[in-house]
Amino acid sequence: MKFFKLPIATTTITSICLVWLAMAGTAAAFDDIVEKQVFEMPRYTTVGGRTIEKVRIGWESYGTLNEAKDNAILITHFYSGNSHAAGWYDLEDPQPGYWDTIIGSGKAIDTDKYFVISSDTLVNLNVHDPNVVTTGPATINPATGKPYAMDFPVVTIRDFVAVQKALVESLGIRSLHAVIGASMGAMQAIEWGSAYPKMVKRIIPVIGTGWVNAFMIGSFHVWSAPIKLDSRWQGGNYYDSEPPVDGLKESMKMIGLQGNHWEWTDEAFGRNWAEPGKDPALSFENQYEIEMVLEALARKRIAHADANHFLYLAKACQTFIAGHGSSLAEGLAAIDSPVLLIHTPDDLLFFPDYVRQTKALIEADGTSARIVEIDGKQGHADGIISIGQVADTITGFLEK
C-alpha cells in the first residue's frame, strides 16, 4: 500500500482516526485508518511474584468482533515493534503498520472476516513513541513518584502473554481464532499456545523458535553491553539527566545488522565508501557506506526508544522457553492447536535447525505442525518485509 493509494474496500476498520477526520472535514469512515487504544489493569503480579500497580498497554484493532466473539486473531509484536501492525494513523503517515501486506480487507488475515487485535507488550522498546503505550522501567512507580528504572520487575514472555490474555478477556473474548507474531512475537504466539492451550485455536510463529538457545542468550548479553558501557546509563538512573543514547544506538546497530543478511548489505552497499574521496583505508574518520547506513538506521530507530527498556526486552527474550518450566519438550507438548511455523533459511538469529526442532517437539504428541519458508535477501527481517510471499498459506491455515 502506497501513501496516495485510495482505499478500494469498504470500511472494515472499527477505529477511526479522529485527527484525520478533523483534517478531512468529513464524517465518512476511512478504511485502514486506525487509532491506538489503551488497556489498563489495576495491578498485575508477574510470574516472578512481583506486583506492578496500574499496568497499561496499548492496542489496536482491525475488523469487527462478531456476536459469538469467536473471530478474534491476536497479533504479537517483535523486539523493536509495537501494536501498529496494519493500517494508517492518518494520511500523513509515511507508511502503514508493519504487516499491512497481510492484514486488511480481502488480505491474508481478512478484516472482513476477522477481528484482529494487536497489542503492545510490557517494557516495549519505544516507550517515548506517542503511539506506544506500555509499562516498564521508564514508567512512573506510583510508590515513589519516579520512574522505576532498574527496580522494575524482570518480566518474561509469559508475563507479556498474561497481560494480553487480560486484554482479550476484557473484550469478552474467550477463545482466539489464532495468535500470530514475528520474532519475539513468535515467542509470544508459542507461549500463548503452551500457557492457554484451550484458548487458542491456531498458532503462527513467524521467524521464531520455541526457546532461546545458549547462542542467542549470549547474543542478547553482548547486544546489551553498549548501553551499560555508556557512562550516562548510571545503572539505569538517567531519567533526570541525559539518557545513554550512544550506547543504545550501538545496541540497536548490532541487533539490526544480525537481523539482516549479507546478501542485502553486499548488494546494496558492498565496499562503497561513505563519502567520495574519503578512503577508509587512510583514516579512522573515513568510513564505509554500510557503517554510515548502520549509524543512520540505528539513530532513527532509537528516536523513541529507552535504553532500560532494551535491557528488559533482552532479558525477557533470554528467559524464554515455551511453558517457562524446566522442560522444553513439555512446554511445546502443551500446545494442542495446529501450528504453522513460517521462517527463512537465511535467518541469522533464529536458526533453521531450531525451527525444525520446535516443529518436532510440538508434533511429538500428535499436534499438527508445519513449516513454510520465505525467500529473500534480508534474513530475519524478511519475516516482516517479505511476509506477503506466504499470504495464501496463511489464509488457508486460518480457514481450516
Add this chain to the structure above:
Amino acid sequence: MKFFKLPIATTTITSICLVWLAMAGTAAAFDDIVEKQVFEMPRYTTVGGRTIEKVRIGWESYGTLNEAKDNAILITHFYSGNSHAAGWYDLEDPQPGYWDTIIGSGKAIDTDKYFVISSDTLVNLNVHDPNVVTTGPATINPATGKPYAMDFPVVTIRDFVAVQKALVESLGIRSLHAVIGASMGAMQAIEWGSAYPKMVKRIIPVIGTGWVNAFMIGSFHVWSAPIKLDSRWQGGNYYDSEPPVDGLKESMKMIGLQGNHWEWTDEAFGRNWAEPGKDPALSFENQYEIEMVLEALARKRIAHADANHFLYLAKACQTFIAGHGSSLAEGLAAIDSPVLLIHTPDDLLFFPDYVRQTKALIEADGTSARIVEIDGKQGHADGIISIGQVADTITGFLEK
C-alpha cells in the same frame, strides 16, 4: 600434544629455549621448544604513505632453512593470535602454539622438511604479552616519546604482508614454498599471493575469503563500539591512566561468540544457570552459564590486549580486498600459485558462499584452486582447533 608427553622425534627445531635449558641443566636440544625472535626495520612506509620509524615484529621458526633457502613456509596469524603457531616456550607452558597439531616433525607441515616461519603482525592485539613483539598505537612514537595512540597510521593487510616480506628477505629467502594462515591470516596468505605472485609457490587460506564484505565491515564496526563507549578510552589517550578494559572485554565477547557456533554453546551450556538457585528470570544479577563463560573467556583473552590495537586490527580487516585495488576480480586474478582453501560450512564470520566466490575468481584465469571442508561444532574456531582433520590434504598439497 599433552604437557607431559615426551618428544619422540629427533631435534628439528633450531631455536632452543635458554630458559628451559637452564632449568633442565643439560645442553641437549629439546624438540618443539621455541623462542621468540625480533625483526627490526629502521623505517617502514605504509601503503597509505605514512612512515613509521623503527618497526619491530616478533617471529618464531620451526625446522631448518636449507642451503638453497627454498624450503620456507610462512604462517600468518589470526585476529587475536600471534606468531606462536607451534612448539612450547618451556615445559611450564599450559599449551603449545595454536597449530601444533599440524606443525612439527612428521606432521602435516613437516619441520623435518620445511623451515617454518611464523610472524607477529603489525598492531598485534596482545601487545602486552611478553611473547608478542609488534608495532602499533601502544608503541612509543620516537618523535614524541609517548605512545602513538590513535596517531599511529592506519595499516592494512597489505602492510602486514609487506613487513613480513622484509622479514623473509632478511633471512635470504627469495621464494616461499607456501603461505598458510587462518582467518585474518587467510587474508594475509591471499594478499601474499596477490601482491608477490612470483615469490609464493602455494597458498593455503584457512577460514577466510579474498575480501571483507559489507556485512563483515559492519560487524567490525559494531565490535569496535564497546571500546569507544568506555569512558576510559578517551579517544585512545589512556596510556597514562586506566585502560578501557570493560569496553575491550565486551568487544572480545562479541568476536568470540560470533567466531564460535551454537552447536557448541548449546551442547556445552544450553540454558543452564550460572549459579544454582539463582534463576536468571528473577533478577538482572542472575545470569545464564553462557554469559558467565563469555565473561570469563573474554577476561582471559584481554589480559595482554590493548584496546587501540583492537581498533587498528578491525580497521585493517575492514579495508581488506585482495590486491587492495578497486577490483576484487583483478586482485584475485593476480594470484598465480595454486590455492588450497580450507573452510567450514558452519563458519558464522566468513560465509561459505564467499569462500566459493573467492575460489571462482582465483580460477578465472586458470590458476588452480580447491576447497576442502572441516567439520566441527565450533564454527569459525574449528579452523584453528580442528585443523588436524585436513592434515593429510595439507601434506599432499605441500608436496605437489
